[in-house]
Amino acid sequence: MGASEIQVTPIGLGCWQFAKGQGVGGWFWGVLDQDTTDAIVQASLDAGVNWFDTAEAYGDGASEASLASALRTAGKKDGDVVVATKWRPNMRTAGSIGRTIDDRLHYLDGFSIDLHQVHNPVGILSTHSQQMDGMADLVRAGKIRTVGISNFTERQMRRCHGVLASRELPLVSNQVHYSLLHRNIEGNGTLEAAKELGITIIAYSPLAQGLLTGKYHDDPARIRTRPGPRRWMPGFHRKGLRKSAPVIAELRRVAASHGATPAQVALQWLVRFHGDVVVAIPGASKVSHAQSNATCLDFELSDEELHLLDVVSKPLSGLS
Numbered sequence: 550m551g552a553s554e555i556q557v558t559p560i561g562l563g564c565w566q567f568a569k570g571q572g573v574g575g576w577f578w579g580v581l582d583q584d585t586t587d588a589i590v591q592a593s594l595d596a597g598v599n600w601f602d603t604a605e606a607y608g609d610g611a612s613e614a615s616l617a618s619a620l621r622t623a624g625k626k627d628g629d630v631v632v633a634t635k636w637r638p639n640m641r642t643a644g645s646i647g648r649t650i651d652d653r654l655h656y657l658d659g660f661s662i663d664l665h666q667v668h669n670p671v672g673i674l675s676t677h678s679q680q681m682d683g684m685a686d687l688v689r690a691g692k693i694r695t696v697g698i699s700n701f702t703e704r705q706m707r708r709c710h711g712v713l714a715s716r717e718l719p720l721v722s723n724q725v726h727y728s729l730l731h732r733n734i735e736g737n738g739t740l741e742a743a744k745e746l747g748i749t750i751i752a753y754s755p756l757a758q759g760l761l762t763g764k765y766h767d768d769p770a771r772i773r774t775r776p777g778p779r780r781w782m783p784g785f786h787r788k789g790l791r792k793s794a795p796v797i798a799e800l801r802r803v804a805a806s807h808g809a810t811p812a813q814v815a816l817q818w819l820v821r822f823h824g825d826v827v828v829a830i831p832g833a834s835k836v837s838h839a840q841s842n843a844t845c846l847d848f849e850l851s852d853e854e855l856h857l858l859d860v861v862s863k864p865l866s867g868l869s
């Protein structure tokens with residue numbers, strides 16, 4: 550992970566789905582019971598996944614607590630896995646980073662915070678420099694191991710990197726929206742700057758929230774059976790599905806030749822195309838999702854296949 554000593558597998562598990570319908574972000578997914586969550590975490594561990602991404606915003610502690618409980622059920626103890634969480638900056642001063650850290654640790658119930666991230670750059674009551682100083686203070690106090698950001702632009706990322714460097718700490722990651730259907734970080738300087746500065750890109754929504762599985766192309770009505778607001782998002786409507794159809798067709802063609810699924814191909818492309826600068830955190834609402842996503846590197850895409858997927862997906866993100 551960035552310039553830190555932390556080693557993560559190319560695929561982690563996104564834990565937004567564990568928010569239990571609570572808090573600011575909890576309304577997005579359905580409510581998973583703890584048995585299902587336990588099984589999703591166990592399946593991920595069984596397939597070799599060694600890290601988990603959660604956040605305060607995922608249910609105000611519900612996702613963190615649910616993850617910790619599942620890890621304990623799986624027999625894991627602190628240090629066996631890598632845990633990343635996030636501080637929610639909205640309408641808060643940077644002082645809240647220090648004031649809320651014990652809440653994070655309380656919900657994580659004995660699991661340390663290997664990576665603490667500022668969830669988004671829109672906080673208006675504190676500057677990014679103040680936020681990085683708040684995070685650096687936590688590293689120095691031994692409350693967290695490393696610092697990351699999320700949804701930050703290239704310019705914002707460079708500034709955070711500089712502030713932490715002045716405290717002799719690395720900025721290890723920027724967690725951003727990145728998938729074959731959303732390749733904006735390749736065109737706006739974020740990816741290049743991350744490579745230059747040794748910052749890991751953590752790709753969130755790497756399956757475009759389910760679109761890259763092809764199941765909503767097969768059955769567009771299916772989205773109406775799913776909880777949350779995806780049914781109102783343009784990508785899931787007929788026009789959006791038509792737009793992404795060429796990418797899905799290519800994923801299917803490539804997947805068939807490997808006995809794999811389109812989702813596995815999409816994930817492998819993401820964590821291989823740019824070398825090891827990108828890691829991905831697919832979320833899962835079923836055990837089978839976690840199993841399938843975590844084994845996306847069990848086969849190997851050829852250079853030609855990586856290239857064809859690059860070419861077919863570029864136009865959707867306005868890349869030439």
Ligand SMILES: NC(=O)c1ccc[n+]([C@@H]2O[C@H](COP(=O)([O-])OP(=O)(O)OC[C@H]3O[C@@H](n4cnc5c(N)ncnc54)[C@H](OP(=O)(O)O)[C@@H]3O)[C@@H](O)[C@H]2O)c1
Nearest residue numbers: 563564565699753754755756757758759762831832834838
């Ligand atoms: N930092 C941020 O601002 C931010 C923003 C978003 C997400 N994240 C993080 O990134 C993680 C992943 O992003 P995401 O959850 O938005 O999107 P995603 O990983 O692209 O999609 C997850 C959803 O796709 C479907 N799915 C996943 N694997 C599947 C499979 N193998 N077969 C069929 N369907 C499958 C499931 O939903 P259905 O079965 O309902 O289709 C699942 O809930 C989150 O859990 C969170 O940790 C961070």
